Amino acid sequence: MAREQILVLNINQLKTPGVFETFLEQVSPDRRQRVERHATVSGKLQSLGAGLVLNEILEQFGLNSSETVLEYGENQKPYIPHCSQLHFNLTHSGDYAAGVWAHTPVGIDIEQVGSDGEEVARRFFHESELRWLEGLSSEAERIQGFFRMWVLKESFLKATGLGMRLPLNAFEIRIEDEDISVKQKVNENTYYFKEFELEGCRGAVCAEEPEVRGWRLEKILL
Numbered sequence: 001m002a003r004e005q006i007l008v009l010n011i012n013q014l015k016t017p018g019v020f021e022t023f024l025e026q027v028s029p030d031r032r033q034r035v036e037r038h039a040t041v042s043g044k045l046q047s048l049g050a051g052l053v054l055n056e057i058l059e060q061f062g063l064n065s066s067e068t069v070l071e072y073g074e075n076q077k078p079y080i081p082h083c084s085q086l087h088f089n090l091t092h093s094g095d096y097a098a099g100v101w102a103h104t105p106v107g108i109d110i111e112q113v114g115s116d117g118e119e120v121a122r123r124f125f126h127e128s129e130l131r132w133l134e135g136l137s138s139e140a141e142r143i144q145g146f147f148r149m150w151v152l153k154e155s156f157l158k159a160t161g162l163g164m165r166l167p168l169n170a171f172e173i174r175i176e177d178e179d180i181s182v183k184q185k186v187n188e189n190t191y192y193f194k195e196f197e198l199e200g201c202r203g204a205v206c207a208e209e210p211e212v213r214g215w216r217l218e219k220i221l222l
Contacts, residue, residue: 004212006108006205007056008098008198009220011049020048023222027051028065049097050090056220057088057101075163089158094201100215102207107158109151110203117146124168125149132175147202149173152180152193155206160186182206 014020024032031051038044055065061083070078080086088101094112116139121130129149136142152173157163171184180193194212196203205212 004100004102004106004207004209004215005060006098006100006194006196006215006217007053007220008096008217009049009053009222010095011045011092011097012095013222014045014048019222020045023052024048026065027055028068028070030070046092046097050092050099052222053097053099053220054088054090057086057099060101061086073161075161075165077158077161077163091158091203094198096198096201098203100205100207102209102212104208105159105161106205106207106212107155107160108203108205109154109158110198110201111147111151111154112201113143113147116143117150118142121146121149125153126169126172128172128174129153144202148195148204149175151202151204152182152195152206155193155204156182156184156191159191159206159208162186 014023024035027048035044035047038047058065058068068080071081072078085103086101087104087106088099089106089108090099091109093110096110098108098110100106100108118133121133133142133145133149136145153168156171157166160166166186171182174181174183182191189208191206191208192210192212194205194215196217
C-alpha cells in the first residue's frame with residue numbers, strides 16, 4: 001500500500017517551450033479542459049501542475065490517469081469511485097502546485113504570501129484567532145501569521161469536505177508554539193496538522209491521522 005505523501009511541483013518547469021504542450025497531453029481530458037478554461041498563463045500553469053501532481057498520486061495506486069474519471073461530492077471535493085482507500089486533495093498558488101493523499105479524509109492548502117490581511121481577518125476569522133494575530137509583535141510577523149492561519153483554516157475546510165460552506169469563524173484554530181489544534185463542531189473527529197514552507201508560500205495539511213506530522217514533502221522533477 002502506498003505511503004502517504006505531500007507532493008509539490010514548481011510550475012516554472014512547465015514554462016520551457018514545448019514542455020507545456022507535452023505535459024498537457026499527459027493529463028486527463030477533464031483536466032485539459034480545466035487548463036484551457038483559464039484566461040491567464042499563470043492559471044493554466046497552475047492547473048496543469050495540479051493535474052500532474054494528481055497523475056503522480058494515481059500512479060502510486062496503479063491507476064491510469066487517462067482512464068480514471070473523477071467524481072465530485074456535494075461540495076465539489078473530487079474523489080475516485082470504487083477506490084475508497086484513497087483520499088486526496090490538490091491546491092496551487094504562486095509558483096507551486098501541490099497535492100496530498102491519505103487513507104482517511106485529508107486537505108491541503110498553499111498560499112503565496114502577499115500583503116497584510118488583517119482586514120480580512122477582522123471580517124472572517126474567529127475572535128480568538130484575531131487576538132492571536134494582533135498579538136504578534138511586528139507587521140512582518142502579522143503578515144506571515146495571517147497566511148499561516150489562512151492555510152491551516154483552508155486545509156481543515158478541505159479535509160472535512162465542506163469547503164467554504166462552513167464559515168471561517170465557525171471553528172477555531174489554536175496555535176500554541178508548535179502545537180496546532182482545531183476546536184470545531186462539524187463532527188466528533190480529531191484533526192491533526194502539518195505545516196510547511198515553500199519559497200514565497202505557506203502551506204498546511206490537515207488529516208484525521210496523527211502521523212501527518214511526520215509525512216515527508218517530496219518535490220516532483222519533470
